Amino acid sequence: MSAGPVLKLTEAETTLVAQLGARGAAAEAERLLGAGLPTRRVEAYHYTDLRQLLRSVPVLAEAGPATQGPLSIPGAVALSITNARVGPIPTLAQGLHGQKGQGGVLAQRDDVLVRLNSALAGEHLALEVKGAVTVPVVIDRRIEGAASHAAGAVKLFVADHASLTLIEVFSGSDAAHVGNHATAITLGKGANLTHITLNVMGPTATHFATNEYHLGAAAHLRTLVVQAGGALSRTQLFPTYEGEGATAAITGLNLVGDGQHVDLTMDALHAVPHTASKPLFKTIARGRSRAVVQGRLVVARNAQKTDAKLMAQGLMLSDEAEILTKPELEIYADDVVCGHGSTCGRLDEDHLFYLMSRGISKSVAETMLVRGFLAELIDPITDETVAALLHTLIDSWLER
Amino acid sequence: MTTTPMLEIRNLHARIEDREILKGVNLIVPKGEVHAIMGRNGSGKSTLSYVLAGREDYEVTEGEVLLDGVNILEMEPAERAVAGLFLAFQYPIEIPGVATMTFLKAALNAQRKGRGEAEISTPDFMRAVKTAGEKLNVDSDMLKRALNVGFSGGEKKRAEILQMALLAPKMCVLDETDSGLDIDALKVVSEGVNALRGPDRAMLVITHYQRLLDHIVPDVVHVFSDGRVVESGPKELALELEAKGYAGFDGEKAA
Numbered sequence: 162m163s164a165g166p167v168l169k170l171t172e173a174e175t176t177l178v179a180q181l182g183a184r185g186a187a188a189e190a191e192r193l194l195g196a197g198l199p200t201r202r203v204e205a206y207h208y209t210d211l212r213q214l215l216r217s218v219p220v221l222a223e224a225g226p227a228t229q230g231p232l233s234i235p236g237a238v239a240l241s242i243t244n245a246r247v248g249p250i251p252t253l254a255q256g257l258h259g260q261k262g263q264g265g266v267l268a269q270r271d272d273v274l275v276r277l278n279s280a281l282a283g284e285h286l287a288l289e290v291k292g293a294v295t296v297p298v299v300i301d302r303r304i305e306g307a308a309s310h311a312a313g314a315v316k317l318f319v320a321d322h323a324s325l326t327l328i329e330v331f332s333g334s335d336a337a338h339v340g341n342h343a344t345a346i347t348l349g350k351g352a353n354l355t356h357i358t359l360n361v362m363g364p365t366a367t368h369f370a371t372n373e374y375h376l377g378a379a380a381h382l383r384t385l386v387v388q389a390g391g392a393l394s395r396t397q398l399f400p401t402y403e404g405e406g407a408t409a410a411i412t413g414l415n416l417v418g419d420g421q422h423v424d425l426t427m428d429a430l431h432a433v434p435h436t437a438s439k440p441l442f443k444t445i446a447r448g449r450s451r452a453v454v455q456g457r458l459v460v461a462r463n464a465q466k467t468d469a470k471l472m473a474q475g476l477m478l479s480d481e482a483e484i485l486t487k488p489e490l491e492i493y494a495d496d497v498v499c500g501h502g503s504t505c506g507r508l509d510e511d512h513l514f515y516l517m518s519r520g521i522s523k524s525v526a527e528t529m530l531v532r533g534f535l536a537e538l539i540d541p542i543t544d545e546t547v548a549a550l551l552h553t554l555i556d557s558w559l560e561r
Numbered sequence: 562m563t564t565t566p567m568l569e570i571r572n573l574h575a576r577i578e579d580r581e582i583l584k585g586v587n588l589i590v591p592k593g594e595v596h597a598i599m600g601r602n603g604s605g606k607s608t609l610s611y612v613l614a615g616r617e618d619y620e621v622t623e624g625e626v627l628l629d630g631v632n633i634l635e636m637e638p639a640e641r642a643v644a645g646l647f648l649a650f651q652y653p654i655e656i657p658g659v660a661t662m663t664f665l666k667a668a669l670n671a672q673r674k675g676r677g678e679a680e681i682s683t684p685d686f687m688r689a690v691k692t693a694g695e696k697l698n699v700d701s702d703m704l705k706r707a708l709n710v711g712f713s714g715g716e717k718k719r720a721e722i723l724q725m726a727l728l729a730p731k732m733c734v735l736d737e738t739d740s741g742l743d744i745d746a747l748k749v750v751s752e753g754v755n756a757l758r759g760p761d762r763a764m765l766v767i768t769h770y771q772r773l774l775d776h777i778v779p780d781v782v783h784v785f786s787d788g789r790v791v792e793s794g795p796k797e798l799a800l801e802l803e804a805k806g807y808a809g810f811d812g813e814k815a816a
């Protein structure tokens with residue numbers, strides 16, 4: 162044992178160590194005691210220094226009654242996880258099977274949010290899809306009552322050639338909750354999934370979410386992560402392309418307002434030959450705010466013919482907004498097409514003038530241009546009710 | 562009997578950054594007339610059109626612009642459009658992500674709202690676009706794309722005239738609408754413009770080639786040089802200009 166300087170724990174760290182201990186996760190408690198939360202010196206948390214940003218952690222969430230989330234999609238299958246407890250599971254649409262499982266869902270990984278969720282998630286919602294399910298499935302992931310810390314989990318298996326649209330809505334009562342959520346998804350051969358997550362937490366909440374994806378051969382995944390709520394948010398996307406011909410459109414949208422710190426981090430592994438991905442992350446920032454977009458593409462030595470292009474685009478609507486973008490390519494194969502690009506700017510004055518010269522007022526013209534900036538993310542969502550919901554969410558953010 | 566001119570520009574001076582571009586423009590376009598402005602490249606024609614439309618980068622230091630008797634210089638660009646001014650851009654702007662139809666409907670309804678009129682119904686709107694589009698060879702495929710994105714030079718100009726036909730402005734300013742058009746496209750566009758001529762509308766057609774004026778025959782031609790109108794006359798002036806060159810009018814050497 163080294164006798165290095167002993168870390169002085171922050172208030173948040175002290176609480177987390179106690180919570181891990183109370184849940185019998187002694188090894189994790191020990192580890193956090195030694196290392197603390199990641200600081201800017203940890204590469205993956207360079208722009209989101211958790212030790213600084215996560216001041217305190219409330220008590221672990223008690224069971225609460227299942228409640229309705231703020232967004233409803235007519236005709237959708239409605240499931241819920243409230244305060245990290247799986248809600249009642251109704252009779253599901255044909256091809257869809259759901260049950261409650263014990264423990265966490267994420268694969269082991271050297272990441273504090275993953276470790277905390279795995280240690281603290283007592284149960285999870287396990288879903289299985291066979292065949293084509295045409296109605297969207299909505300999981301309301303709520304934190305109710307007084308400020309609390311909830312580590313919920315969802316596991317989804319999309320069988321070979323099955324298809325589904327899954328929407329997860331993260332919301333809660335207006336309190337300084339800390340949600341640290343997990344979703345682990347496996348796509349079988351030729352499976353097709355659209356996965357949309359919406360963070361509409363209250364203004365004082367902290368929201369962490371980790372989405373892990375395993376893509377089988379010829380599987381296709383479309384994700385859209387929308388982060389609009391919370392004082393501090395970080396969504397982590399960990400896709401692994403495990404079967405040849407797997408493709409994904411990993412997309413994300415940060416809607417960042419005054420006082421918010423919003424982080425969207427992707428770490429993708431192309432493990433086999435002939436896989437393709439086009440991650441596209443967009444950020445709109447206004448007020449005094451900070452957005453972080455990190456994307457890492459790792460291409461394994463034998464993953465020849467990987468086609469991956471990472472793009473980050475930012476739109477600044479104020480002088481005090483800050484958008485930090487960090488793309489990384491780690492390529493071990495030699496016959497691949499990989500790249501990254503990023504742009505960041507304000508609304509184009511020429512575009513505004515053109516619209517206004519046709520009689521469109523400045524504020525309406527601005528809204529049209531912002532929507533135009535987002536069209537690439539929303540247009541591919543083919544389910545009309547889901548697209549309408551996204552438009553409503555974005556418009557209400559713009560009008561806020 | 563005298564009537565209010567549709568457009569009256571009095572001693573207009575404008576600058577961009579520290580450079581004066583318009584140096585005392587005087588011009589009157591009566592209702593029902595089509596006037597042409599001809600001038601060499603860089604003489605300030607586009608600047609005049611932008612200042613009329615209210616683009617922010619330009620600072621008006623002196624003068625007045627009256628649209629149907631109302632001073633528009635204090636108005637926002639959108640208000641000027643609602644008041645009946647339309648500028649067909651020399652270089653129409655490409656706007657990714659904004660669908661052409663969405664834009665057209667927003668523009669039409671914004672103008673109707675500004676004038677206290679009811680919104681147009683979707684069937685009426687579709688019909689109006691279809692009718693205008695047929696005359697200008699603008700097919701529905703073009704209208705499905707994002708605004709001006711990927712349009713050829715000719716398609717952009719036709720789309721400008723389509724907007725003009727839909728919005729039915731009182732005062733049309735056309736900046737080099739002929740540039741980038743082959744002879745067939747020029748005919749289509751000119752016919753579209755001519756169809757909009759009428760007693761309650763006036764037009765200012767900016768060009769630096771006489772060619773356009775064979776198709777859109779003006780009532781009056783103004784010669785523009787170094788930020789002002791240096792000569793005005795009947796349509797034959799355009800031919801004289803073509804023969805003598807601009808140097809015969811402004812004494813400057815050809816650019």
Ligand SMILES: Nc1ncnc2c1ncn2[C@@H]1O[C@H](COP(=O)(O)OP(=O)(O)O)[C@@H](O)[C@H]1O
Nearest residue numbers: 577580582600601602603604605606607608609
């Ligand atoms: N944004 C600008 N900044 C500085 N100078 C400009 C700008 N736009 C135009 N000019 C200058 O103003 C003059 C007039 O330009 P313009 O109005 O485009 O002329 P025209 O349309 O007659 O060819 C030119 O010398 C041009 O270089």
Ligand SMILES: [Mg+2]
Nearest residue numbers: 606607651737
């Ligand atoms: Mg010009």
